[in-house]
Amino acid sequence: MKRVLCLAVCLCLALAFLAAGAAEDTALADGASRLVDLQQDDGGWDWPLYDGDPTDPSPTNTVGPIAMGLAEAYWNSPTPGALNALDAAGGLLLSKSGNFSPSDGYLAMMLDSVFGGTTYRDYVQANFYDLLEAGTYIRKGVAHDTASYIASIFSNRGDYPGTYANLATWDVGMGLVGAVAAGADSTEWIAGTKTGIERLVEPWYYDVIGLAGALYGLAFAGEEFDPTSGAHAAGASLADLAATLAEYQIDGGGFSWISCYIDSGEESIQETAYAILALNEVARMGYLAELGGAADWLVAFQHATGGWAGYWGENNELTGEAMWGIHATYLGQVLVDVTTGTDDGFGFGFVPFASIQAAVDIAQGFGSTILVAHGDYVEDLSVTGRVNILSQVGSAAHTSIAGNVAIAAGGVRIGAPLQGFTLNGDVTVAAGVDASTVHINWNNLLGTVRNNGTGTLDARYNFWGTADRRAIAGRVAGDVSFSHYLPYNADAAYADILALIAAGIASNINEAIERLFVMMSLPPIEPTVPPAITILPAPAAGGGGEAGLPSGAYGAGEVISGALQIIDPVSGEPIPDAVVTLSLVGSDGGIDAYIRAEYDAETGTYSYTIDTEGLTPGTYTLIIQVNGAAQTIELEITEG
Numbered sequence: 001m002k003r004v005l006c007l008a009v010c011l012c013l014a015l016a017f018l019a020a021g022a023a024e025d026t027a028l029a030d031g032a033s034r035l036v037d038l039q040q041d042d043g044g045w046d047w048p049l050y051d052g053d054p055t056d057p058s059p060t061n062t063v064g065p066i067a068m069g070l071a072e073a074y075w076n077s078p079t080p081g082a083l084n085a086l087d088a089a090g091g092l093l094l095s096k097s098g099n100f101s102p103s104d105g106y107l108a109m110m111l112d113s114v115f116g117g118t119t120y121r122d123y124v125q126a127n128f129y130d131l132l133e134a135g136t137y138i139r140k141g142v143a144h145d146t147a148s149y150i151a152s153i154f155s156n157r158g159d160y161p162g163t164y165a166n167l168a169t170w171d172v173g174m175g176l177v178g179a180v181a182a183g184a185d186s187t188e189w190i191a192g193t194k195t196g197i198e199r200l201v202e203p204w205y206y207d208v209i210g211l212a213g214a215l216y217g218l219a220f221a222g223e224e225f226d227p228t229s230g231a232h233a234a235g236a237s238l239a240d241l242a243a244t245l246a247e248y249q250i251d252g253g254g255f256s257w258i259s260c261y262i263d264s265g266e267e268s269i270q271e272t273a274y275a276i277l278a279l280n281e282v283a284r285m286g287y288l289a290e291l292g293g294a295a296d297w298l299v300a301f302q303h304a305t306g307g308w309a310g311y312w313g314e315n316n317e318l319t320g321e322a323m324w325g326i327h328a329t330y331l332g333q334v335l336v337d338v339t340t341g342t343d344d345g346f347g348f349g350f351v352p353f354a355s356i357q358a359a360v361d362i363a364q365g366f367g368s369t370i371l372v373a374h375g376d377y378v379e380d381l382s383v384t385g386r387v388n389i390l391s392q393v394g395s396a397a398h399t400s401i402a403g404n405v406a407i408a409a410g411g412v413r414i415g416a417p418l419q420g421f422t423l424n425g426d427v428t429v430a431a432g433v434d435a436s437t438v439h440i441n442w443n444n445l446l447g448t449v450r451n452n453g454t455g456t457l458d459a460r461y462n463f464w465g466t467a468d469r470r471a472i473a474g475r476v477a478g479d480v481s482f483s484h485y486l487p488y489n490a491d492a493a494y495a496d497i498l499a500l501i502a503a504g505i506a507s508n509i510n511e512a513i514e515r516l517f518v519m520m521s522l523p524p525i526e527p528t529v530p531p532a533i534t535i536l537p538a539p540a541a542g543g544g545g546e547a548g549l550p551s552g553a554y555g556a557g558e559v560i561s562g563a564l565q566i567i568d569p570v571s572g573e574p575i576p577d578a579v580v581t582l583s584l585v586g587s588d589g590g591i592d593a594y595i596r597a598e599y600d601a602e603t604g605t606y607s608y609t610i611d612t613e614g615l616t617p618g619t620y621t622l623i624i625q626v627n628g629a630a631q632t633i634e635l636e637i638t639e640g
Contacts, residue, residue, distance in 0.1 A: 064103025069320025105178025169196030386411030
């Protein structure tokens, strides 16, 4: 399964994104706390549960799925306790020699994604997979190559009618996941998994988990399969096998422990977790309802201790597997980076995807958030499930999507304050979609926006490459709300909007945008006093001009100050308590200073002070606004 973890981001405006719900978050956090508390001194966990002695050796064959579940919870909500526990589990993995398990490959990849580098994969590759390939891996005194090692798994589980025969297929399928994850040669693992599917006996003990593990492995490896013998010979593809697995779900919740008992009360934690992994990997959107029901069932059956239990009581392995299944369904955040990411490898944890579409494919459905790093993404996007697609903070001008965006589902958000994109192509909402739940905001939109769905598409707060309303209206089709729109680049505009609100110049986003348009649309005028504004005599720093009227050149760090008197052009009387603001705008259109002049009732004047400390030398425009009216004056800032 290709999954990635989040970037730490700071939203400047509170937005309620739809991601993993509170129940799932709580379940994962409680499960993580339970595993942290029960961890042994050697970094592993007792099986099935803590025996009261933290110093005794931990079973090494179950550390993989247990630590994997803990890592999933850490991915969802990083905590120091979980990180330390994962570090300890990694220490146990690095101590292995001759006692590796098929699950160690995927654990190594996950640990590398958490801590960075390739330390764990390199160790497992050199001490397990390379030795298997060379035929020199020693297990219990016997030398194995990959094929004989896999054969020993089948032999150790026993043949039918042995109770555990079907578990071998699960073992080998998850071993395939491990090999692919670690970057090892997966040829023999693929062959063994296909053999395992044809060996499955159904109905029989562990036939459901056997199918789930094998199906997950082949789908993870991208390997199609048409069984020619055995209980599943009628299936012609992984899609057929997935449809069969889905039939083992009970009342839309948990999955049965055996294929012949599809009745309430026959659900199993382990089968449910691995069925989630398999169906999610084969066709997430095709089984979205089944995945949600299964994950919700796992959440509902969590013990008060924070762990999960089987027939014989609470079990650390089941706790890890349940957490893995829950987070695979309700994936929190996914990272994309066109420079450092990959779509070919095991892209979960902290390892990013290279394309946005690959992240969408695994994250959409339940409102997960995809975080996209700076870069140019040359791709079309097809979105068919609920998802939030956001860029790295401050990225609308630095993160572009070259192709078209097709949205075929509601509950989609593209862009947020300081986390938008430059969308060069067209954005289209498909027929039948509730467009009122689709939000395209805080982006630079250069193409057309078309709404073929029902309801109003929210395309407000975007910069359309122009401030001409008629031009923008010509680039939308259907019911699209695009006003208020931005007068310039989305990132710069949002920063200026925040400053206007912070300075008390505007009380909300819409009012701030209107202020920006007033400021940006007025042509420069000569620095003379208009009839409506009289400048009182006051000391003026810099290059002179009329008393109190800023003009000429000022050294960076110099203070510009003065006092204004506001005169009603009709009555000729001073206007008290007016809203008088002064904005200093750089040549790039960004606002570098915001001042609200202070009114003095005794003198009837409005005083101001503008500090130019830190300003880059160049030409600036000072905009004086009075109750919506405005005057602009050009100033020069020189080296201090």
